[in-house]
Amino acid sequence: MKVTFVYPAFKRHAQSHPELLECVPCDEYFGPPSLGIAYLAASTPPDWEVGFHDDRFDSLDAIGDADLYAISAFTPAAERAMQIAKTLRARGGKVVMGGIFPTLMTGEVSSLCDAVVAGEGEGVWGRVLADAKAGTLGGVYRADGPADISRIPPPRIDLYLGKEKEGYRPDDYPLQQSRGCPLQCVACVVPLTMGPTIRFYGEESILSTARVLGSRGKYASFTEDTAFMMFSGARRRFKKLLKAFASDREACEISYIGVSMPMLLVVEDEIFPMLRDAGVNMFYLVGGFDNITQNAFREGNVKELDEARQAVARCLENGITPYTSFLVGMDHDDPGVFRRMIDFANETGIERAEFAIFTPYPGTPAWTRLSAEGRITTREWSKYNDANVTFKPAKMSAEELLSGYLWLWKEFYRTRQHLRAEDKKRKTIQF
Amino acid sequence: MERTELREMIMKHVSKIAKIPASEIKGGDNLRDDLGLDSLRSMELLARISDELDVDIEFEALQGVQTVDDIIAFAEKL
Ligand code: SF4
Numbered sequence: 001m002k003v004t005f006v007y008p009a010f011k012r013h014a015q016s017h018p019e020l021l022e023c024v025p026c027d028e029y030f031g032p033p034s035l036g037i038a039y040l041a042a043s044t045p046p047d048w049e050v051g052f053h054d055d056r057f058d059s060l061d062a063i064g065d066a067d068l069y070a071i072s073a074f075t076p077a078a079e080r081a082m083q084i085a086k087t088l089r090a091r092g093g094k095v096v097m098g099g100i101f102p103t104l105m106t107g108e109v110s111s112l113c114d115a116v117v118a119g120e121g122e123g124v125w126g127r128v129l130a131d132a133k134a135g136t137l138g139g140v141y142r143a144d145g146p147a148d149i150s151r152i153p154p155p156r157i158d159l160y161l162g163k164e165k166e167g168y169r170p171d172d173y174p175l176q177q178s179r180g181c182p183l184q185c186v187a188c189v190v191p192l193t194m195g196p197t198i199r200f201y202g203e204e205s206i207l208s209t210a211r212v213l214g215s216r217g218k219y220a221s222f223t224e225d226t227a228f229m230m231f232s233g234a235r236r237r238f239k240k241l242l243k244a245f246a247s248d249r250e251a252c253e254i255s256y257i258g259v260s261m262p263m264l265l266v267v268e269d270e271i272f273p274m275l276r277d278a279g280v281n282m283f284y285l286v287g288g289f290d291n292i293t294q295n296a297f298r299e300g301n302v303k304e305l306d307e308a309r310q311a312v313a314r315c316l317e318n319g320i321t322p323y324t325s326f327l328v329g330m331d332h333d334d335p336g337v338f339r340r341m342i343d344f345a346n347e348t349g350i351e352r353a354e355f356a357i358f359t360p361y362p363g364t365p366a367w368t369r370l371s372a373e374g375r376i377t378t379r380e381w382s383k384y385n386d387a388n389v390t391f392k393p394a395k396m397s398a399e400e401l402l403s404g405y406l407w408l409w410k411e412f413y414r415t416r417q418h419l420r421a422e423d424k425k426r427k428t429i430q431f
Numbered sequence: 432m433e434r435t436e437l438r439e440m441i442m443k444h445v446s447k448i449a450k451i452p453a454s455e456i457k458g459g460d461n462l463r464d465d466l467g468l469d470s471l472r473s474m475e476l477l478a479r480i481s482d483e484l485d486v487d488i489e490f491e492a493l494q495g496v497q498t499v500d501d502i503i504a505f506a507e508k509l
Pocket residue numbers: 181182183184185188189190191224225226289
Protein backbone atom coordinates (compact mmCIF):
# COMPACT_ATOMS: atom_id res chain seq x y z
CA MET A 1 0.00 0.00 0.00
CA LYS A 2 1.19 3.53 -0.71
CA VAL A 3 0.18 6.88 0.75
CA THR A 4 1.27 10.06 -1.00
CA PHE A 5 1.22 13.26 1.02
CA VAL A 6 0.34 16.37 -0.98
CA TYR A 7 1.39 19.94 -0.19
CA PRO A 8 -0.78 22.24 -2.35
CA ALA A 9 0.55 25.45 -3.93
CA PHE A 10 -0.41 28.86 -2.57
CA LYS A 11 0.54 32.47 -3.19
CA ARG A 12 2.71 34.60 -0.94
CA HIS A 13 3.23 38.38 -1.13
CA ALA A 14 5.44 38.34 -4.23
CA GLN A 15 3.17 36.02 -6.19
CA SER A 16 0.11 38.10 -5.29
CA HIS A 17 1.94 41.32 -6.23
CA PRO A 18 4.84 40.59 -8.63
CA GLU A 19 5.74 44.30 -8.63
CA LEU A 20 7.32 43.68 -5.20
CA LEU A 21 10.02 41.60 -6.86
CA GLU A 22 11.26 44.80 -8.54
CA CYS A 23 11.51 46.99 -5.46
CA VAL A 24 12.39 44.61 -2.62
CA PRO A 25 16.19 44.17 -2.73
CA CYS A 26 16.04 40.65 -1.34
CA ASP A 27 15.79 37.18 -2.75
CA GLU A 28 12.36 35.68 -2.46
CA TYR A 29 12.46 32.62 -0.32
CA PHE A 30 10.43 29.48 -0.97
CA GLY A 31 10.48 27.69 2.31
CA PRO A 32 9.89 24.02 2.92
CA PRO A 33 6.41 22.97 4.06
CA SER A 34 5.59 23.19 7.73
CA LEU A 35 6.28 20.04 9.71
CA GLY A 36 2.75 18.56 9.72
CA ILE A 37 3.30 16.23 6.76
CA ALA A 38 6.78 15.23 7.94
CA TYR A 39 5.46 14.22 11.37
CA LEU A 40 2.52 12.27 10.01
CA ALA A 41 4.77 10.53 7.50
CA ALA A 42 6.97 9.49 10.42
CA SER A 43 3.93 7.99 12.16
CA THR A 44 3.00 5.91 9.10
CA PRO A 45 3.44 2.16 9.69
CA PRO A 46 6.25 0.45 7.77
CA ASP A 47 3.88 -1.63 5.64
CA TRP A 48 2.90 1.60 3.89
CA GLU A 49 5.17 3.13 1.29
CA VAL A 50 5.31 6.93 1.69
CA GLY A 51 5.40 9.42 -1.18
CA PHE A 52 5.48 13.22 -1.12
CA HIS A 53 4.20 15.59 -3.79
CA ASP A 54 5.02 19.31 -3.60
CA ASP A 55 2.44 20.99 -5.80
CA ARG A 56 4.45 24.24 -5.84
CA PHE A 57 7.04 22.66 -8.09
CA ASP A 58 5.67 19.40 -9.51
CA SER A 59 2.83 18.89 -11.95
CA LEU A 60 -0.13 16.93 -10.67
CA ASP A 61 0.21 14.69 -13.73
CA ALA A 62 3.48 13.43 -12.24
CA ILE A 63 2.03 12.49 -8.87
CA GLY A 64 1.90 8.77 -9.62
CA ASP A 65 -0.39 6.09 -8.28
CA ALA A 66 -1.16 5.71 -4.59
CA ASP A 67 -3.76 3.90 -2.54
CA LEU A 68 -4.36 7.06 -0.57
CA TYR A 69 -3.61 10.74 -1.15
CA ALA A 70 -3.30 12.80 2.04
CA ILE A 71 -3.66 16.53 1.33
CA SER A 72 -2.57 18.97 4.04
CA ALA A 73 -3.79 22.54 3.70
CA PHE A 74 -3.73 25.82 5.53
CA THR A 75 -6.10 28.57 4.40
CA PRO A 76 -4.07 30.16 1.56
CA ALA A 77 -3.72 26.70 0.00
CA ALA A 78 -7.32 25.57 0.63
CA GLU A 79 -8.74 26.36 -2.81
CA ARG A 80 -5.92 24.57 -4.56
CA ALA A 81 -6.24 21.67 -2.11
CA MET A 82 -9.91 21.32 -3.03
CA GLN A 83 -9.09 21.38 -6.76
CA ILE A 84 -6.45 18.69 -6.27
CA ALA A 85 -8.89 16.56 -4.27
CA LYS A 86 -11.46 16.78 -7.07
CA THR A 87 -8.88 15.92 -9.74
CA LEU A 88 -7.48 12.94 -7.85
CA ARG A 89 -10.92 11.58 -7.05
CA ALA A 90 -12.01 11.99 -10.67
CA ARG A 91 -9.05 9.76 -11.52
CA GLY A 92 -10.35 7.15 -9.07
CA GLY A 93 -8.03 8.04 -6.15
CA LYS A 94 -8.97 8.01 -2.47
CA VAL A 95 -8.38 11.33 -0.73
CA VAL A 96 -8.12 12.35 2.91
CA MET A 97 -7.71 16.03 3.82
CA GLY A 98 -6.27 17.51 7.00
CA GLY A 99 -4.41 20.52 8.37
CA ILE A 100 -5.56 23.91 9.62
CA PHE A 101 -8.28 24.65 7.05
CA PRO A 102 -10.01 21.24 7.04
CA THR A 103 -9.85 21.30 10.85
CA LEU A 104 -11.49 24.69 11.24
CA MET A 105 -13.76 24.57 8.16
CA THR A 106 -14.55 20.86 7.94
CA GLY A 107 -17.90 21.47 6.21
CA GLU A 108 -16.18 23.26 3.31
CA VAL A 109 -14.08 20.27 2.33
CA SER A 110 -15.95 17.18 3.52
CA SER A 111 -17.96 16.68 0.32
CA LEU A 112 -14.83 16.97 -1.83
CA CYS A 113 -12.84 14.14 -0.28
CA ASP A 114 -13.35 10.66 1.13
CA ALA A 115 -12.42 11.60 4.69
CA VAL A 116 -11.28 14.53 6.80
CA VAL A 117 -8.79 14.50 9.66
CA ALA A 118 -9.86 17.28 12.04
CA GLY A 119 -7.21 18.34 14.54
CA GLU A 120 -3.92 16.59 15.07
CA GLY A 121 -3.36 13.63 12.80
CA GLU A 122 -1.24 11.37 14.98
CA GLY A 123 -4.11 10.17 17.19
CA VAL A 124 -6.19 8.90 14.26
CA TRP A 125 -3.69 8.21 11.51
CA GLY A 126 -3.46 4.47 12.23
CA ARG A 127 -7.25 4.21 12.00
CA VAL A 128 -7.35 6.22 8.74
CA LEU A 129 -4.79 3.92 7.13
CA ALA A 130 -6.47 0.77 8.43
CA ASP A 131 -9.83 1.93 7.09
CA ALA A 132 -8.26 2.85 3.77
CA LYS A 133 -6.77 -0.64 3.57
CA ALA A 134 -10.12 -2.22 4.46
CA GLY A 135 -12.00 -0.04 1.97
CA THR A 136 -14.06 1.58 4.71
CA LEU A 137 -12.47 5.04 4.75
CA GLY A 138 -15.06 7.76 5.34
CA GLY A 139 -16.31 10.59 7.54
CA VAL A 140 -14.46 12.84 9.94
CA TYR A 141 -11.62 11.45 12.04
CA ARG A 142 -11.02 13.43 15.21
CA ALA A 143 -8.70 12.31 18.01
CA ASP A 144 -10.15 12.01 21.52
CA GLY A 145 -7.42 14.18 22.96
CA PRO A 146 -4.06 15.74 22.19
CA ALA A 147 -1.31 13.41 21.01
CA ASP A 148 1.61 12.59 23.29
CA ILE A 149 4.19 14.22 21.06
CA SER A 150 7.05 13.50 23.46
CA ARG A 151 7.11 9.97 22.06
CA ILE A 152 6.48 10.38 18.36
CA PRO A 153 9.34 9.68 15.96
CA PRO A 154 11.37 12.54 14.46
CA PRO A 155 9.75 14.18 11.41
CA ARG A 156 10.54 12.68 7.97
CA ILE A 157 12.41 15.83 6.98
CA ASP A 158 14.14 13.69 4.35
CA LEU A 159 10.94 13.88 2.28
CA TYR A 160 11.34 17.65 2.04
CA LEU A 161 15.11 17.57 1.51
CA GLY A 162 14.57 15.06 -1.29
CA LYS A 163 12.54 17.62 -3.22
CA GLU A 164 15.35 20.14 -3.48
CA LYS A 165 16.48 21.01 -6.97
CA GLU A 166 17.89 23.90 -8.98
CA GLY A 167 15.92 27.00 -8.00
CA TYR A 168 14.55 25.43 -4.82
CA ARG A 169 17.16 25.04 -2.13
CA PRO A 170 15.84 26.53 1.12
CA ASP A 171 18.55 27.71 3.51
CA ASP A 172 16.58 26.87 6.58
CA TYR A 173 13.96 24.41 7.68
CA PRO A 174 11.44 24.78 10.48
CA LEU A 175 12.03 23.11 13.81
CA GLN A 176 9.51 23.00 16.62
CA GLN A 177 9.95 22.56 20.31
CA SER A 178 6.26 22.24 21.12
CA ARG A 179 2.64 22.37 20.03
CA GLY A 180 -0.20 24.41 21.53
CA CYS A 181 -0.41 27.74 23.33
CA PRO A 182 -2.44 28.90 26.34
CA LEU A 183 -2.74 32.48 25.11
CA GLN A 184 -5.75 33.26 22.96
CA CYS A 185 -4.49 35.91 20.56
CA VAL A 186 -7.43 36.99 18.48
CA ALA A 187 -6.24 36.04 14.99
CA CYS A 188 -4.06 33.04 15.84
CA VAL A 189 -4.86 29.47 14.84
CA VAL A 190 -2.32 27.76 17.12
CA PRO A 191 -4.53 27.37 20.23
CA LEU A 192 -7.51 26.45 18.02
CA THR A 193 -5.78 23.67 16.13
CA MET A 194 -3.19 22.49 18.65
CA GLY A 195 -4.99 23.17 21.92
CA PRO A 196 -4.40 25.47 24.87
CA THR A 197 -1.75 23.39 26.63
CA ILE A 198 1.88 23.41 25.58
CA ARG A 199 3.17 19.92 24.83
CA PHE A 200 6.76 19.15 23.97
CA TYR A 201 8.56 17.03 21.43
CA GLY A 202 11.29 14.84 22.83
CA GLU A 203 14.56 16.74 23.07
CA GLU A 204 16.52 14.05 21.28
CA SER A 205 14.01 14.07 18.44
CA ILE A 206 14.48 17.84 18.01
CA LEU A 207 18.25 17.60 18.17
CA SER A 208 18.47 14.65 15.79
CA THR A 209 16.37 16.57 13.26
CA ALA A 210 18.69 19.54 13.72
CA ARG A 211 21.69 17.31 13.08
CA VAL A 212 20.15 16.00 9.84
CA LEU A 213 19.62 19.59 8.73
CA GLY A 214 23.14 20.59 9.74
CA SER A 215 24.65 17.68 7.84
CA ARG A 216 22.99 19.07 4.72
CA GLY A 217 24.26 22.60 5.38
CA LYS A 218 20.85 23.86 6.46
CA TYR A 219 19.82 26.18 9.27
CA ALA A 220 16.96 25.47 11.64
CA SER A 221 14.33 28.14 12.33
CA PHE A 222 12.07 28.18 15.35
CA THR A 223 9.22 30.00 13.65
CA GLU A 224 6.56 30.04 16.36
CA ASP A 225 6.66 32.63 19.11
CA THR A 226 6.26 30.15 21.98
CA ALA A 227 9.95 29.35 22.59
CA PHE A 228 10.21 31.83 25.47
CA MET A 229 6.73 31.12 26.82
CA MET A 230 6.66 31.03 30.61
CA PHE A 231 4.25 28.12 31.00
CA SER A 232 4.75 24.39 31.28
CA GLY A 233 8.50 24.88 31.44
CA ALA A 234 8.71 25.98 27.79
CA ARG A 235 11.44 28.53 28.35
CA ARG A 236 13.43 26.28 30.65
CA ARG A 237 13.39 23.57 27.99
CA PHE A 238 14.29 26.04 25.28
CA LYS A 239 17.29 27.22 27.29
CA LYS A 240 18.39 23.61 27.48
CA LEU A 241 18.08 23.34 23.72
CA LEU A 242 20.11 26.51 23.29
CA LYS A 243 22.84 24.98 25.44
CA ALA A 244 22.81 21.87 23.25
CA PHE A 245 23.12 24.01 20.12
CA ALA A 246 25.91 26.01 21.75
CA SER A 247 27.85 22.90 22.72
CA ASP A 248 27.99 21.73 19.12
CA ARG A 249 27.93 24.76 16.85
CA GLU A 250 29.16 22.67 13.93
CA ALA A 251 26.16 20.31 14.07
CA CYS A 252 23.45 22.81 13.15
CA GLU A 253 22.88 26.53 13.37
CA ILE A 254 19.69 28.41 14.15
CA SER A 255 18.70 31.02 11.57
CA TYR A 256 16.07 32.81 13.66
CA ILE A 257 13.61 32.47 16.50
CA GLY A 258 10.05 33.81 16.48
CA VAL A 259 9.26 36.09 19.41
CA SER A 260 6.63 38.71 20.23
CA MET A 261 7.58 42.20 21.43
CA PRO A 262 5.97 41.83 24.88
CA MET A 263 7.84 38.58 25.45
CA LEU A 264 11.06 40.23 24.36
CA LEU A 265 10.54 42.96 26.95
CA VAL A 266 9.97 40.66 29.90
CA VAL A 267 12.41 37.85 29.20
CA GLU A 268 15.35 37.72 31.61
CA ASP A 269 18.73 39.26 30.68
CA GLU A 270 20.49 35.92 31.10
CA ILE A 271 18.87 34.59 27.92
CA PHE A 272 20.94 36.84 25.64
CA PRO A 273 24.39 35.37 26.36
CA MET A 274 22.82 31.95 25.85
CA LEU A 275 21.45 33.01 22.48
CA ARG A 276 24.84 34.41 21.53
CA ASP A 277 26.58 31.18 22.49
CA ALA A 278 24.13 29.25 20.33
CA GLY A 279 24.88 31.59 17.41
CA VAL A 280 21.40 33.12 17.24
CA ASN A 281 21.59 36.51 15.55
CA MET A 282 18.05 37.10 14.34
CA PHE A 283 14.59 37.29 15.86
CA TYR A 284 11.47 37.19 13.77
CA LEU A 285 9.38 39.79 15.62
CA VAL A 286 5.81 38.66 15.15
CA GLY A 287 3.53 41.69 14.93
CA GLY A 288 -0.17 42.38 15.31
CA PHE A 289 -1.17 39.71 17.81
CA ASP A 290 -0.08 41.41 21.04
CA ASN A 291 -1.07 44.61 22.78
CA ILE A 292 2.16 46.43 21.94
CA THR A 293 2.13 46.00 18.17
CA GLN A 294 -1.65 46.32 18.04
CA ASN A 295 -1.50 49.74 19.65
CA ALA A 296 1.94 51.24 19.06
CA PHE A 297 1.07 52.73 15.68
CA ARG A 298 -2.18 54.37 16.68
CA GLU A 299 -2.11 58.16 16.52
CA GLY A 300 -0.77 59.50 19.83
CA ASN A 301 -0.25 56.17 21.63
CA VAL A 302 2.92 57.01 23.50
CA LYS A 303 3.11 54.07 25.94
CA GLU A 304 3.00 51.18 23.46
CA LEU A 305 5.11 53.05 20.93
CA ASP A 306 7.76 53.48 23.57
CA GLU A 307 7.55 49.78 24.47
CA ALA A 308 7.94 48.85 20.80
CA ARG A 309 11.06 51.05 20.64
CA GLN A 310 12.43 49.32 23.73
CA ALA A 311 11.80 45.89 22.19
CA VAL A 312 13.73 46.74 19.03
CA ALA A 313 16.48 48.39 21.07
CA ARG A 314 16.81 45.29 23.24
CA CYS A 315 17.45 43.20 20.12
CA LEU A 316 20.01 45.61 18.69
CA GLU A 317 21.83 46.07 22.01
CA ASN A 318 22.26 42.32 22.14
CA GLY A 319 23.50 41.97 18.58
CA ILE A 320 20.28 40.44 17.29
CA THR A 321 18.67 41.57 14.03
CA PRO A 322 14.99 42.35 14.58
CA TYR A 323 13.36 41.03 11.40
CA THR A 324 10.06 42.77 12.05
CA SER A 325 6.62 41.81 10.86
CA PHE A 326 4.14 44.70 10.64
CA LEU A 327 0.41 44.03 10.42
CA VAL A 328 -1.97 46.62 8.96
CA GLY A 329 -5.74 46.83 8.68
CA MET A 330 -6.82 46.27 12.26
CA ASP A 331 -9.97 48.11 13.24
CA HIS A 332 -8.20 51.05 14.86
CA ASP A 333 -5.82 51.56 11.93
CA ASP A 334 -6.47 54.81 10.07
CA PRO A 335 -4.72 55.90 6.85
CA GLY A 336 -1.95 57.52 8.94
CA VAL A 337 -0.77 54.13 10.23
CA PHE A 338 1.46 53.46 7.21
CA ARG A 339 3.53 56.62 7.66
CA ARG A 340 3.81 56.03 11.43
CA MET A 341 5.13 52.50 10.84
CA ILE A 342 7.77 53.67 8.38
CA ASP A 343 8.85 56.46 10.75
CA PHE A 344 9.14 53.90 13.56
CA ALA A 345 11.17 51.50 11.41
CA ASN A 346 13.53 54.25 10.26
CA GLU A 347 13.95 55.76 13.69
CA THR A 348 14.63 52.45 15.46
CA GLY A 349 17.06 51.12 12.86
CA ILE A 350 15.08 48.12 11.60
CA GLU A 351 16.80 46.78 8.49
CA ARG A 352 14.57 43.86 7.58
CA ALA A 353 10.81 43.83 7.68
CA GLU A 354 7.73 42.28 6.18
CA PHE A 355 4.31 43.84 5.89
CA ALA A 356 1.06 41.95 6.12
CA ILE A 357 -2.61 42.76 5.81
CA PHE A 358 -4.75 41.70 8.75
CA THR A 359 -6.53 38.53 7.69
CA PRO A 360 -9.50 37.06 9.56
CA TYR A 361 -8.56 33.42 9.11
CA PRO A 362 -11.61 31.15 9.09
CA GLY A 363 -12.34 29.69 12.49
CA THR A 364 -10.51 32.36 14.50
CA PRO A 365 -12.33 34.77 16.85
CA ALA A 366 -11.57 37.55 14.34
CA TRP A 367 -13.42 35.58 11.64
CA THR A 368 -16.41 35.02 13.90
CA ARG A 369 -16.68 38.69 14.81
CA LEU A 370 -16.26 40.08 11.31
CA SER A 371 -18.71 37.50 9.93
CA ALA A 372 -21.29 38.55 12.52
CA GLU A 373 -20.73 42.17 11.53
CA GLY A 374 -21.23 41.31 7.85
CA ARG A 375 -17.73 42.54 6.99
CA ILE A 376 -16.24 39.48 5.30
CA THR A 377 -16.06 40.42 1.61
CA THR A 378 -14.69 37.28 0.01
CA ARG A 379 -14.50 33.55 0.59
CA GLU A 380 -11.84 33.17 -2.08
CA TRP A 381 -9.45 31.33 0.23
CA SER A 382 -6.35 31.89 -1.89
CA LYS A 383 -6.67 35.56 -0.96
CA TYR A 384 -6.34 34.71 2.73
CA ASN A 385 -2.57 35.03 2.55
CA ASP A 386 -1.83 38.35 4.32
CA ALA A 387 -1.42 40.04 0.93
CA ASN A 388 -5.06 40.79 0.09
CA VAL A 389 -7.96 42.58 1.73
CA THR A 390 -10.64 40.03 2.53
CA PHE A 391 -12.89 42.15 4.75
CA LYS A 392 -14.26 45.66 5.06
CA PRO A 393 -11.75 47.72 7.09
CA ALA A 394 -13.15 50.02 9.78
CA LYS A 395 -11.31 53.29 9.22
CA MET A 396 -10.30 53.23 5.57
CA SER A 397 -11.44 51.71 2.31
CA ALA A 398 -10.20 48.31 1.11
CA GLU A 399 -8.37 50.13 -1.71
CA GLU A 400 -6.59 52.42 0.74
CA LEU A 401 -5.53 49.42 2.82
CA LEU A 402 -4.16 47.53 -0.15
CA SER A 403 -2.28 50.53 -1.55
CA GLY A 404 -0.96 51.42 1.92
CA TYR A 405 0.37 47.89 2.33
CA LEU A 406 2.12 48.00 -1.05
CA TRP A 407 3.49 51.47 -0.24
CA LEU A 408 4.96 50.10 3.01
CA TRP A 409 6.92 47.42 1.17
CA LYS A 410 8.17 49.90 -1.43
CA GLU A 411 8.92 52.79 0.90
CA PHE A 412 10.69 50.64 3.49
CA TYR A 413 12.98 48.98 0.96
CA ARG A 414 13.47 52.15 -1.14
CA THR A 415 15.99 53.32 1.43
CA ARG A 416 17.49 49.87 1.98
CA GLN A 417 18.65 49.04 -1.53
CA HIS A 418 22.12 48.37 -0.10
CA LEU A 419 20.76 44.96 0.91
CA ARG A 420 21.18 43.92 -2.73
CA ALA A 421 24.91 43.71 -2.05
CA GLU A 422 24.46 41.34 0.91
CA ASP A 423 25.37 37.70 0.53
CA LYS A 424 22.57 35.33 -0.37
CA LYS A 425 21.80 34.12 3.12
CA ARG A 426 21.51 37.59 4.61
CA LYS A 427 19.33 39.00 1.89
CA THR A 428 16.84 36.17 1.57
CA ILE A 429 13.47 36.88 3.13
CA GLN A 430 10.08 35.25 2.91
CA PHE A 431 7.76 37.36 0.83
CA MET B 432 12.59 26.96 51.39
CA GLU B 433 11.86 28.75 54.69
CA ARG B 434 8.93 31.16 54.73
CA THR B 435 11.09 34.27 55.20
CA GLU B 436 13.53 33.09 52.57
CA LEU B 437 10.65 32.45 50.17
CA ARG B 438 9.23 35.91 50.86
CA GLU B 439 12.61 37.52 50.24
CA MET B 440 13.05 35.66 46.99
CA ILE B 441 9.59 36.70 45.81
CA MET B 442 10.18 40.34 46.79
CA LYS B 443 13.43 40.29 44.83
CA HIS B 444 11.59 39.19 41.68
CA VAL B 445 8.66 41.57 42.19
CA SER B 446 11.12 44.40 42.65
CA LYS B 447 13.09 43.48 39.52
CA ILE B 448 10.03 43.17 37.27
CA ALA B 449 8.10 46.13 38.71
CA LYS B 450 11.31 48.21 38.87
CA ILE B 451 10.43 49.33 42.43
CA PRO B 452 12.78 48.92 45.45
CA ALA B 453 11.83 45.83 47.51
CA SER B 454 11.57 48.00 50.64
CA GLU B 455 8.64 49.88 49.09
CA ILE B 456 6.62 46.76 48.21
CA LYS B 457 3.87 45.63 50.59
CA GLY B 458 2.11 42.27 50.77
CA GLY B 459 -1.26 43.80 50.00
CA ASP B 460 -0.02 45.58 46.87
CA ASN B 461 -2.15 44.78 43.85
CA LEU B 462 0.04 43.63 40.96
CA ARG B 463 -1.81 45.68 38.37
CA ASP B 464 -3.06 48.75 40.22
CA ASP B 465 -0.22 49.33 42.69
CA LEU B 466 2.77 47.83 40.93
CA GLY B 467 1.75 48.50 37.31
CA LEU B 468 2.26 44.93 36.13
CA ASP B 469 0.21 43.96 33.08
CA SER B 470 -0.88 40.33 32.74
CA LEU B 471 2.24 39.29 30.79
CA ARG B 472 4.55 40.76 33.43
CA SER B 473 2.52 39.04 36.15
CA MET B 474 2.92 35.76 34.27
CA GLU B 475 6.63 36.43 33.90
CA LEU B 476 6.85 37.04 37.63
CA LEU B 477 5.21 33.71 38.46
CA ALA B 478 7.41 32.00 35.89
CA ARG B 479 10.63 33.33 37.41
CA ILE B 480 9.52 32.33 40.89
CA SER B 481 8.55 28.84 39.78
CA ASP B 482 11.81 28.59 37.86
CA GLU B 483 13.72 29.35 41.04
CA LEU B 484 11.67 26.70 42.85
CA ASP B 485 12.34 24.33 39.95
CA VAL B 486 8.72 23.62 39.10
CA ASP B 487 6.68 24.24 35.94
CA ILE B 488 3.52 26.31 36.18
CA GLU B 489 0.47 26.33 33.95
CA PHE B 490 -1.46 29.31 32.61
CA GLU B 491 -4.32 28.64 35.02
CA ALA B 492 -1.99 29.37 37.95
CA LEU B 493 -2.39 33.03 37.24
CA GLN B 494 -6.12 32.96 37.92
CA GLY B 495 -6.85 34.36 41.36
CA VAL B 496 -3.38 35.85 41.85
CA GLN B 497 -3.89 39.57 42.38
CA THR B 498 -1.58 40.71 45.18
CA VAL B 499 1.95 40.04 46.38
CA ASP B 500 0.47 38.03 49.28
CA ASP B 501 -1.43 35.90 46.73
CA ILE B 502 1.91 35.09 45.09
CA ILE B 503 3.45 34.11 48.39
CA ALA B 504 0.48 31.84 49.11
CA PHE B 505 0.75 30.40 45.59
CA ALA B 506 4.49 29.76 45.98
CA GLU B 507 4.01 28.09 49.34
CA LYS B 508 1.79 25.54 47.66
CA LEU B 509 4.33 24.72 44.94
S1 SF4 C 1 0.21 34.50 18.54
FE1 SF4 C 1 1.75 33.33 19.68
S2 SF4 C 1 1.32 33.80 21.84
FE2 SF4 C 1 -0.54 34.35 20.67
S3 SF4 C 1 -1.86 32.53 20.72
FE3 SF4 C 1 -0.62 32.41 18.84
S4 SF4 C 1 1.17 31.17 19.41
FE4 SF4 C 1 0.20 31.89 21.32
